[in-house]
Amino acid sequence: MTTGGTIAIVIVAIVLLILISIIGWWISTKNTFVRYQVSIDDAASGIDVALTKRFDLLNKMFDITKGYAKHEKETLSEVIGMRTGIPKGTTPKDLSEISSKLDQAARSINLTVERYPELKANTVFLELQASSRDAEEHLQAARRMYNSNVKVYNQKLLVFPSSIVANHYRYEKRDFFEAKVEERKDVKMKF
C-alpha cells in the first residue's frame, strides 16, 4: 500500500472515531435529559401523592372540628375549597397554590384546636394530626427532590455543549415548585 493510501485510511479512521464519539455523546446526553425528565415527573407525582394524602387527612380533621366549631364551618370549608381532591395534570404552579391553601387550612384547624381543648384529648383527631404532620414532611421531601432534579435539568439545558442537544429536541425549562415565604416559616421539620 502507498503512503498516500495509509494516510487516507488514518484520516478516515480518525473522522469515523470522531463521528462515533459525537454520536455516542449525543445519545448519552439525550438519555441524561430523558432520565431527568422521568425523575422530575416521578418527583411531581410524589408531590401529587403527598398533597392528596394531606388533603384527605385535613378533610377528616376538618370533619371532626366541625362538631366542635359549627360556626367556623363555612370559613374552613371555604379554605379547603376543593372537595373532589387534586385535579390530574395540575402544573407545579397550581400545585404550589393548592399546597398553600392546605397550609392555610391546617393553620385554621390548629387555631380551632387552641379554642377547643377537648380536641386535644380526642385520640382520632390526634392520630390524624400526627399523620397530617407526616404527610406535610413527605410533601416537603417530594418538593425538595423535585426542585433538586429541576435545578440540575435546567442547568444542563443552558450549559454548552448539552444545550445543543436540548435546543435540537426543543426541551424546555421546567418550573420550580415554589414554597411561599410564610409557609416556610410555619412548617417545622424535624428528624
Next chain:
Amino acid sequence: MAKDLKEPNDAKINYILSEIKPEDKENLKNVANECKGIYDKTKKTALTVSAILFSLSFFGLFKDTTTFIILIAISIFVGIAIYGAGKTRANSYFKSNVPGKIVKAVFGPNASYRMKAGWTYNYIRSIKLFRTGNIYETKDRISGEVNGVDFTVADVTSGQRTTHTDAKGHTYTTVTYYFQGIVAQYEFNSKRVKGSLEIRENEVGAGSSLIYSRKDNIDFEDIVFNRDFNVYSKDKLQAFYIITPQFIEAFKEIKRRIPGNLIFSIQDGRLIIAINGAHNNFDYSAKAKSAEEMLESLIRELLPYKWFVDILNLDEDFGQKALAEAKAKEQSAKSRNDEEEKNIIDSIKEEF
C-alpha cells in the same frame, strides 16, 4: 473524644457534678487520688530500681563495653516494665471504679459501663460500615438513655493481619487497620423512618460504602453539605424525607465539632454512628491536676452522646406521647364507665 465541645458544655458539666451525691463525689475523688498514689509510687519505684541497676551497670565497664551496654539496656527495660505495670494497675483500678459511676451520673441510674465489653464481631459485620478482618478488638461499652432514646456505644478496632513469604523464604507480617474508633447505636423513633441510608464524610479516612455504589449517591440543595458528605440510598424520596434542611445543618455542625471521620447509617429504625479516629478516653490521666479535673474530663467524654440526640432531634416523638396519654385517659374513662355499668347491673340483680 470531642475537645471542641468544651466551652458550650461547661455549664452542663458543673450541673452533672452538682447532681452527684457529696459522699459519692468524695469516693470518686478518693479513688482518683488512690490511683495517683499508685501511679506516683510506681514511678518512684521504677526510677529507683532503674537508678540502682544503672549504677550497677558501671561495674560492667570493668569487663567490656558490650556487657556495660547490655546492663544499661536491662536497667532501662526493668524501669519501663515496673512503670508500665504500675500504670496498668492504676488504670485498671480507676476504670473499674470511676467511669461506671460517672456514666450513671450523666445518663441516669439505668445506664451502665463495662470496661471489657463492646460490640460483638457479628454485629459489626452485619452493619457493614467498614471492613472486618482477622483483627477485632472492642472495649468500653456504655449503654444508657437520653430523653427516652436508648443508645449503646463502644470502642472498636478492626483490621487484617497478613503474613507473606517472599522468594527468599523470609516471612513478613503486615497489619492493615480498617477502623479504629467509636461505634454508637441509637434506637430512635423508628415508626416513620423506613428503609436504609448511609452518610459518609467525604474524607479518605471515612472509606467507601460497602453497600452502595456511586449511582446511589444523592445530592441535596446545600453545596457545602454535598462537598463534605456523600449520602447513599436506594430510595431518593425517603432520603429527602430523612435529610431535612435542619438535619443538613446539624451534620455540618457535627463535622465542625467532632474529630474523626464520620459515618452515619440508618438501618431498620436504628441510627448507627461510626467515628473513625476517635476514642473514648476513660483511662486514668496522670496529667490531670486534680481529681475534680479528672471527673470533668470524663463527663466531657460522655456529653457528645447526649448532644447527638439533641442536635439530630432523635427524641422527637411525632405527637406519640400526647396520643398515648389521650388513649390512656380514654381507656381509664371506659373502664370507669364499665365498672359503673357493672355496679348498676349488680344492684338491679340484687333487687330481683
